[in-house]
Amino acid sequence: MLVEVVATHAEDTCRFLGAEREPGAERRRIGAPSLTQTDLSERSGRDRAQIARWESDSVQPSFETLRELVRACGFDLALALVPYDLDEGGETRLREKLFRSPENRLHAMLKERNR
Amino acid sequence: MARPGVPEFDPIGIFKALDRARVSYIVIGGLARVLQGTDELTDGVDIVPAMREENLRRLDLALDELHAQRQDGKKSRSLTDVDVLELGTDLGELKIVPEPAGTRGFDDLRRAASREYLGSGVRVAVASVGDLARMTAALGREQDEPALRMLHRVAEIERSIGHGLEL
Numbered sequence: 001m002l003v004e005v006v007a008t009h010a011e012d013t014c015r016f017l018g019a020e021r022e023p024g025a026e027r028r029r030i031g032a033p034s035l036t037q038t039d040l041s042e043r044s045g046r047d048r049a050q051i052a053r054w055e056s057d058s059v060q061p062s063f064e065t066l067r068e069l070v071r072a073c074g075f076d077l078a079l080a081l082v083p084y085d086l087d088e089g090g091e092t093r094l095r096e097k098l099f100r101s102p103e104n105r106l107h108a109m110l111k112e113r114n115r
Numbered sequence: 116m117a118r119p120g121v122p123e124f125d126p127i128g129i130f131k132a133l134d135r136a137r138v139s140y141i142v143i144g145g146l147a148r149v150l151q152g153t154d155e156l157t158d159g160v161d162i163v164p165a166m167r168e169e170n171l172r173r174l175d176l177a178l179d180e181l182h183a184q185r186q187d188g189k190k191s192r193s194l195t196d197v198d199v200l201e202l203g204t205d206l207g208e209l210k211i212v213p214e215p216a217g218t219r220g221f222d223d224l225r226r227a228a229s230r231e232y233l234g235s236g237v238r239v240a241v242a243s244v245g246d247l248a249r250m251t252a253a254l255g256r257e258q259d260e261p262a263l264r265m266l267h268r269v270a271e272i273e274r275s276i277g278h279g280l281e282l
Binding site for chain 1: 124126127146149150151152153154155156157158231232233234241265268269272273276
């Protein structure tokens with residue numbers, strides 16, 4: 001489960017690491033070295049097209065691969081078990097909202113706000 | 116219920132004004148999170164405009180129509196000397212953010228943004244759940260922790276739905 005959760009955020013992590021689509025793009029990132037997809041490919045030994053697929057969220061890397069990518073960028077993943085408090089009411093509301101359209105979510109929020 | 120002296124928040128009206136002026140922008144912030152499915156309330160519209168000169172000229176026209184005024188009382192609406200331009204308008208608060216924390220601005224966010232129909236003929240580009248999480252995390256504010264957790268949960272649920280699994 002822990003592995004699934006970390007892998008779920010692989011796209012965010014790849015973006016945080018600075019993988020960019022445009023080779024000539026400005027290379028500035030907060031708190032991490034900036035890399036193009038090609039840079040990350042060279043550092044990690046992974047195919048650039050595969051990195052692009054991870055970044056576009058069409059597939060997710062395994063936990064082990066994610067850790068390799070992070071280490072190729074000079075970082076490591078620090079994992080820790082923390083208590084998990086399931087907010088069942090919040091979870092139910094979230095699921096209900098996800099089955100609504102954005103238009104419906106907006107109007108529901110405005111109605112709630114004006115209450 | 117509108118408070119005395121505070122305009123009724125009308126995001127659709129703000130988007131219509133931006134669209135009439137043909138402004139290119141992406142919705143971010145609390146309203147974008149709500150549109151993506153988080154359970155929170157928000158009082159304003161936050162946008163990242165394309166920074167091309169022509170688009171900024173169009174944005175200025177839309178701001179004129181909305182009678183936008185800086186909330187710090189300064190007159191200039193230039194985006195060159197501020198990280199966030201906070202404006203009061205006839206239809207509620209509007210924040211213009213040229214380069215949100217953790218991103219490179221419009222072109223960076225446009226790649227993953229989706230166009231969503233909001234009714235009344237309005238369709239807007241909304242930042243992706245992943246990009247919203249990236250921006251929210253980059254701000255590093257304790258008050259944003261619940262929103263960040265919800266964004267991660269939204270991503271997990273959407274992924275489980277997309278994969279035909281139930282978490």
